[in-house]
Amino acid sequence: MRLEDIPRIPLGFLPTPIDAMPRLSRELGVTLSVKRDDFTGFGGGGNKVRKLEFLMADAIAKNVKVLITTGGHQSNHARMCAAAARKFGMHPVLVLRGNRPSEFQGNLLLDRLFGAELEFLDPDAYFTEIAPRMQAHADAAEARGEAAYIIPVGGATPLGSLGYVQAVKELSEQYAETGRKAPDFIVAPVGSGGTIAGLTIGVSLFWPETKVVGIAVTGSAVPFTQRIAVMANAGAKLIDVTREWQSDDIWIETDFVGPAYGVPSEAGNAAIHAAAEKEGLLLDPVYTGKAVGGLMSIIASGKIPAGSDVLFVHCGGSPALYPFTQQLVGN
Structure with missing residues (x-):
């Protein structure tokens, strides 16, 4: 192709x-x-917009309702996934590396403005917990009858x-x-x-x-x-x-x-x-x-x-x- x-x-x-x-x-x-x-x-x-042009086309074709991804507190990728999810009527879930901040600034502020559901993982436990946590969000969505789509860190x-x-x-x-x-x-x-x-x-x-x-x-x-x-x-x-x-x-x-x-x-x-x-x-x-x-x-x-x-x-x-x-x- x-x-x-x-x-x-x-x-x-x-x-x-x-x-x-x-x-x-x-x-x-x-x-x-x-x-x-x-x-x-x-x-x-x-x-990450360039990657999302291909990834979101795939998600839309699969009638996705919940878009799940990950990154650090100041992840550009997570922020843009949240925006893309909202543009196409999906619910964004961001599982982020780092403890819950006391203030939401930079990309975290934009994540909040896009109405993303945020979960924070302790940075020391992140690499062992991230895959099962994202899958847990996907399983919960599927149990509600909503198709879920997991995008790996960075859309890589x-x-x-x-x-x-x-x-x-x-x-x-x-x-x-x-x-x-x-x-x-x-x-x-x-x-x-x-x-x-x-x-x-x-x-x-x-x-x-x-x-x-x-x-x-x-x-x-x-x-x-x-x-x-x-x-x-x-x-x-x-x-x-x-x-x-x-x-x-x-x-x-x-x-x-x-x-x-x-x-x-x-x-x-x-x-x-x-x-x-x-x-x-x-x-x-x-x-x-x-x-x-x-x-x-x-x-x-x-x-x-x-x-x-x-x-x-x-x-x-x-x-x-x-x-x-x-x-x-x-x-």
């Missing part, structure tokens, strides 16, 4: 623009551009990854319209792996000379390279792409997580300030700030050579800025 034949329901305000970063480019010694997927619009914007499934195959197709058309050659590198944050899996498939189809680089913003029990290779292979099969990837084919930088997932890092905060002050570009402490901090570091180290043409995929997340006022600007 071709990519165009996979059921997809439009949600994002696409195509999103490509933004030049001239001042950061001069400072870093590369040509840096940003794919503004923070401007996808729906539900507050972000990269082979079907969801097709959102970023579609994104590379969109990018290739945008570059072709302006006569610009494909970038040498395309870089994105890695939280659950679905975006990088889709980019990996997409560049093989549309930009075969472009290298995909993921900057991890969290740890992973199974190495990201392994998880992403498996997901890319399964996603490719959905659209009859015969190429297969091994772990060694996937480039993930894992040194920029900082103290922990969802906890701001010094390098990430510095990148947030640099992007805001030099380009008027908003990043966030959970995802894009750490990723741009990592990108700056691997350019400085020469892993991405000076003079390269680099495209960064801005995956959104500006609502996550607001709970971190103290860490970013003090009193």
